[in-house]
Amino acid sequence: MNTDKAYLLGLIIGGGIFGNAEDVFKIKLPYNKWGALESNPQRAGQIAGDILRKVGQMFRAVYGLTVRYDALLSGVWYIYCEGNSATIKADLLNYGIICEGEIRGNADISKLVIDLIDDNLKRRFIAGLADTIGSMALSQRRFSDEHQILSLEIKGYNFNFVCDLCRLLYSVNCIADQVNWNHPNIHCTSDPYYSTWNKGFKLRILLDQYAKFGAFAFRTKAESSIKNRRLQQQIHCAEKCEDREISIIPTTVHPAENDPRLPDTIRGGHYIHFRHFCAVLGCEHAPYRKIERHLAKIGELINPFPILCKDTNDKIEEIVKSDPLLCNRIYVISDISVSSLLEVMQKNENQKIYGTSQVCGYPIRKVLQAIAYIIADDSELSGKRPRGGYVEVIKKHIDQKPDLSIKIRQPDLLTPLILIGNGRGALVGADNPKVYKKLVSRSVKNKYKLCVRDITEDDLRNA
């Protein structure tokens, strides 16, 4: 290991793709819009310069390889490294990294990290990763421009890689602000019927923190970092994972928790927060006590039904038909005044309706979100999301039609409420903490891993 190799290995692990050819491999730079020639020709020119001057010269100096590039219209760049790659493959193999296909999909960097024996070597390696997979697109900000983020974006299901990388970053003070694990409990928290949950990992670091302790070799990346940070009014510091408070909102139990692509450690578990994954993966920085405290009230934090599922009328009917627990119910169909429901929420936004106690029942906010989706005109929706907020949409429609009502099917047990209208439909799951708690057990192999069994009619009847 040396400082130049550390950077190049970071680049290769971030974007390296090896095929059958012995004398060439490529590094994918998934810059997308940020690096697209059409949207920013000046930056594209600088990226080309960075590739040739920084990467090209270093590959030549260290491994005797020559470099050329290819830029796609989509903003994806490929660096082709040509020449005898035997040494570089041997270096990677020495760390247990086999040069087949896309490296970061399967790479285990635990051995390599051991050889990054000081902060400088770590930073060089991290710089290689940041130059390939570090996104500073403006959309990466947290809530507003005030918190700019560097997001390391990783495809695949390599949880250990992300965990090792996060620890490495922590060790040089680039503490993750948030880790979006590639898991349905992160990417799909309320609709178990939403199947495209696998949006990849995002390891998000406050840009101020990264600028202070991390590094870029690409000028284009360094310039973007400066530009984005100028949008902030203040400098922000990251809090340590152990110290940071965690707030948890309920998540739905998703069938893809058992997806065979997930690693054994993760598969079959339900996760209540991104830091819950850290605990299950055994990270020394995970806030174990805080997680444990939340697990004590697990019934409030999970839902075996959709928390809110919005779709077409037909699709909702299909979902109900396909689930015996839902289709075998007796439903009372009522026409409910929308303004009366809005009044309920205005009095208490945590109110449950049609429930059996103060904590059991359908959360009024979710019911109103479903209603907003159903009553909205097509132009008022962005995908399935009401533009300008659900309350605004509802108020606008009540203004136009004060006696506006909606058909609600209320089941005899606390299975989801069904709302249908306007060619659209929605399911709203009930809060039912005592019953839901009974569904959860701890894995015998890992005490932080939660296993949730299917809910039955008996569970609901005997509540």
Place this chain on the structure above:
Amino acid sequence: MRNEVSYYHEIQNFIETQIISNIRAKNRSNVHIFWGIGELKTNLQRILDEHPVECACAFSFAKRVPPLNLDIFALITDGNKFELLILEIKLVKSAGLSEWSQLVGYCLVSGAKYGLLVNIDRGGSQRLTQMLSTEKHLSRIITFVDDKQRDHFLSFMQWDSLTQNFEYSNLGEISSLSDLSNRLISEFST
């Protein structure tokens, strides 16, 4: 507008960090780097006064070396042996043959084994690039002084003040800072 001297510290700091990391990565920890900015002889004497134990091996060299006005130099030693690295820092549109000649002169006069010509945020002239690519003897110089062979390894690199990193040119005998580190490591293991 920054002048050339204002970059000395960051460049020196970066090179030291890289060399130290690379030496540590090879399980060597007893190598010290001492820096001097400006005149060689006076600064060498200062370093020796401040670190007499580590730099004892450079004592007679410091006595006989002529006064020489340099940008930056580093005395790198493991206590038994030492090597001299000279940095000639430029902030010019393109570094050319005159800047290269200056570095060559400093290395020959001082006996420094390693020399880097560093241009800040800019590259080398076309002529320098061409000559260093084809005329290898311009960056790998051997001299005989009192029948003793002296080797000089020189190179040209670019300092990127934005990323605080070097941009290699592959012009000259030292291809990278890791290459320089490897040469030093092998020097001190013999």
